[in-house]
Amino acid sequence: MSAEALASPDKAAEAGGGGGGEADAELPRALMKRILKARLAQWDAEVNGGDGTRDFQVSKDALLACCEAGKLFIHYLAATANDACRDAKRQTVSADDVLTALEDLEFGELTEPLKAALDAYKAEAKAKTQKKTEQTKKRKADKGAEEPSAQQQQQQQQQDAGGAAAMEADGAD
Secondary structure, rough: OOOOHHHHHHHHHHHHHOOOOHOOOOOHHHHHHHHHHHOOOOOOOOOOEEEEEEEOOOHHHHHHHHHHHHHHEEEEEEEHHHHHHHHHHOOOOOOOHHHHHHHOOOHHHHHHHHHHHHHHHHHHHHHHHHHHHHHHHHHHHHHHHHOOOHHHHHHHHHHHHHHHHHHHHHOOO
């Protein structure tokens, strides 16, 4: 996708990027404001020797500019990652395509933090899956201990019926 198509939502839709209101999607301003304030406080601590707790104010215009810049960066990164995916003759964009796109766009310094965040996400997802599996196994084991299985119930009924038949036979004699 060309830079022209990315700059104009109408051209992006014509270039095949139209999938509904995706071109009109906005970044959440409240989240962007929190990110900006946190980053400014971090910068203040690193550069000016502050304690990192200073409360910065972000004007509406600055917030809008950062939201638009972030949106354009995401569109450009996604288009470049999609190109890498198509070059590899695949239809699904992977994390490796995004990392390749960052390198292609000369944002190589972002690849290591992104890899670390991706690894942390995968580890968290794996731990969550294992925990859920363990809970399911425990619940099944507890349920099995509480309720006899269908086979055990059937055997108990047969024994009860056999015992009743034997008692009737004894009573008939």
